[in-house]
Amino acid sequence: MEIIERANEEAIRRMLAGDPVLVDVIPAEEAIPTLGDRMILHAGPPIDWARMCGPMRGAVAGIACFEAWAPNLNVAAEMAASGTFTLHPNHHFDAVGPMTGLTTRGQPVMVVENRAFGNRAYCTINEGLGKVMRFGGNDAEVLDRLCWLRDDFGPAMGAALREMGGIPLKNLVARGLTMGDEMHQRNVACSGLTLRQLAPALARAIQDRDALARCLAFIGGNDQFFLNIAMAMGKAIMDPVRDIEGSSVVTAMARNGTDFGIRVSGTGDTWFTAPVEMPEGLYFPGFSEVDANPDMGDSTIVETVGLGGFAMGAAPAVAGFVGAGLASEAGNFTRTMAEITLAENPEWSIPALDYLGVPTGIDIRLVIETGLAPTINTGIAHKEPGIGQVGAGVVRAPLACFRDALRAFAQTLGVS
Amino acid sequence: MSGVVINEVRRGFYLDSVALMRLSRVIAERAGVEEAALMMGTPTNKRIMADAGLLVVAGQAAEGGDLVIGIRADSQARANEVLQEALSELDKPAGHGGAAPQWRPRSTRAALKQVPDSNLALISVPGDFAAAEARKALRRGLHVMMFSDNVSLAAEVALKHEARALGRLVMGPDCGTAIINGVPLAFANAVPRGPIGLIGASGTGLQEVSCLIAQGGGGISHAIGVGGRDLKEEVGGITTLMALDALDADPGTKHIVLISKPPAAGVAARILERIGASAKSFTICFIGASDLALPVNARLADTLKAAAEDALGGVGLGTGFDPAARTGRPTPERDAVWGLFTGGTLCAEAQVIFRAAGQSVGSNAPVPGALPLDRAATGHRLIDLGADEFTHGRPHPMIDPSVRDDVLVEALASSRVGVILLDVVIGFGAHADPAGHLAHVLTAHRRPDDVRVIASVTGTDGDPQGRTAQAAKLEAAGVMVAPSNADAATLALACLGCFPVRDPTSRSA
């Protein structure tokens, strides 16, 4: 239909025109003024406590202690069960969060501004590997780290960014793609590039040498530091693509550990959900499939902009996570995702694929036609709260939500 | 965590974490191993290994640039054995030697990203889906050949109207044969290039005529299939008319042959009018038709052989073949011919020849003047084995010649059958050795001495199976091989002492 083609052209134009810049780190309550007391933003489509998975519950209890809304984890869980906390998706507040993805007013959030459209998106700071809140971790060590991020690291990084006028992300990501990152499972290069740019400004912002060293070591010791920046960037790029009448482009994919949800430009803010699937992947020693929690997090915003599983060809080593996949097959994932996307991003290209641009603009019509679900590169959380990451792998978006979306999309155009 | 834990540290040995996780899984699955891990010795990783009960003193000393191997096994000896396996896996040359499996597109859209200047979609998906795929191909600027059948007439009509508006050709549905710019598509033969253009609603008709033209020393510019229903009133000959326009404008085509069952009257009129407007000469072979008022630049041929002869400018084909010299009559009780055809138009051509000889004939696909099988109690039976009742749930007999076996054995056992008439169609797309299969069935079953088996081979020596080689196999099995399907039918009649009232194998005026 002509209206769809025109609307999708506009959607692609906006995606490619996006100019995301990492500009600041500020308290969440400052970034999101409506983020009030006892209000918790979570990953994925809307969900209540009763249907939350273990790690999400663990994180809710932990964050309630962090915010001093509860004296301990048990009380926090009881309060959550009795409805004391208001729960909303990050996506409803210009935010995204990895895995459990909890955002509350006291946490620092990184700010990515899309300078082409003037909108901003927010994401918390990546806590590192191991026992961390995004995987449901909630012990003292986890909460202490969150306090340090709030009190020391966040303000320092914010000052550094303000001093340097921000870090433009489009070029940074383009370089990362040529260095083996796909921005979901692998952020080694971009984390390093970010550190390289931030370090001088951080040194000026932090007077105490030991404090500075700790901040630098924190970034340098976390290969996934850039993931949360990439996520805020994805959100900042996709938000201007929302609400284009007649566009069948996916504007968000997100999971809450129970449901997988997508939003489509032409159907506005409606979530189309389906039960989330189990990732297929490799496990850390001591863990196996039986420990795994179903797929979780807002990090699929990275795939929504054409990175992550869509850019697998840039990160051949990551292809090894899928069963018996060969590194040399990595490019096939990217080519396959081009079957369900409308365009290639000429600024984000993959050298090993003869500079093929990453597949951009998921069209729900193409997903349904080909039966090819978006491929998502993901971490795997333990299904019990408080244990953390146990592996990494690949998961497919469930086709059912795309089917529902297609039917609803057709209705908006009077087609049945 | 009852087992024995051992650690081995490789200083300064880096391997990607994904590669290490995969290797860890392999090692952990060895018999006698409770748990195993290979990790770079970063503090985080060492903690994970410690939590998994895989770190002992040796491993604790490792640094971030060192590789730590941790194995917990049911005995010290087993742990050491598996450690050696892990070490040799690490030292094994990387890489699989071969390239990754080639990526394959899942849609026409993606295929066109690979080869943007593709110009033809060859569609053989199930009929329910074929029209939708054809439409997608047309909208992306491709011409279409639809081998698929079971496409609704309404879908065919809609598709061809859209194609005409787009200036694109839809060959089919149910188009078995085409030769475009020298390239044989689906079921087609290796024939030389030349100035004769063919347009045909029938695949085997196109194959027989193109091969006979090759036999007579001629060549083909293009052979365009239009599908079996193109000349029905509902479709109106859209593809045929477009093909006529194209070949009329093609400088490489001097003469055009049109092959079809008799068209609907209104369609025939439009086509003959278009032919009359051309400066080129035409041969019209509407198998089973009669009494057509032709324009002056067109001549009628009753049979495929006659069409080939006419297109060659009156060259006689198979002139060295004398049916009368080859006959040997079966006993008088054996007065029936059973023709078992894999090619529908070859079956029709035989019926026309039988009718011209004044013979009553029954067929499951009767031409005008022939009877349906249920009304032809006795006498000659000419069967199209490619018809739906034989191919339902089975491959076409040109792909799987065993479709003919049962009825062939039945014919051999019948006390009434004096002559068995067969076709063998070779070429691209066809079975690798249909004559060999036939010879095997014939030699495996008793054949009364006076029963004659007659066949022709549609094909050329350029085909993968080789026409001469196929004919030799048939002759070795006691089959009389005629130079054309028409000659085979004439020979069958001659064996019974029947000769055509009018020789339909020669061209009509």
Place this chain on the structure above:
Amino acid sequence: MSDEINETLLNADLKVVNLGLESFALELTQQGVEVVHVDWTPPAGGDPALAELLSKLGV
């Protein structure tokens, strides 16, 4: 229109997109014809209602 068919098909190098029987693609490849074989599956997972909806929305 007849000129267009001549230019784009009859007198052009044939480049084929093959959907369905793989043997057709293999035979063309053996003859040196450029072919892309599509790893075809029924659209919309074979769901006729969805396929119908898709065809109306146009892909």
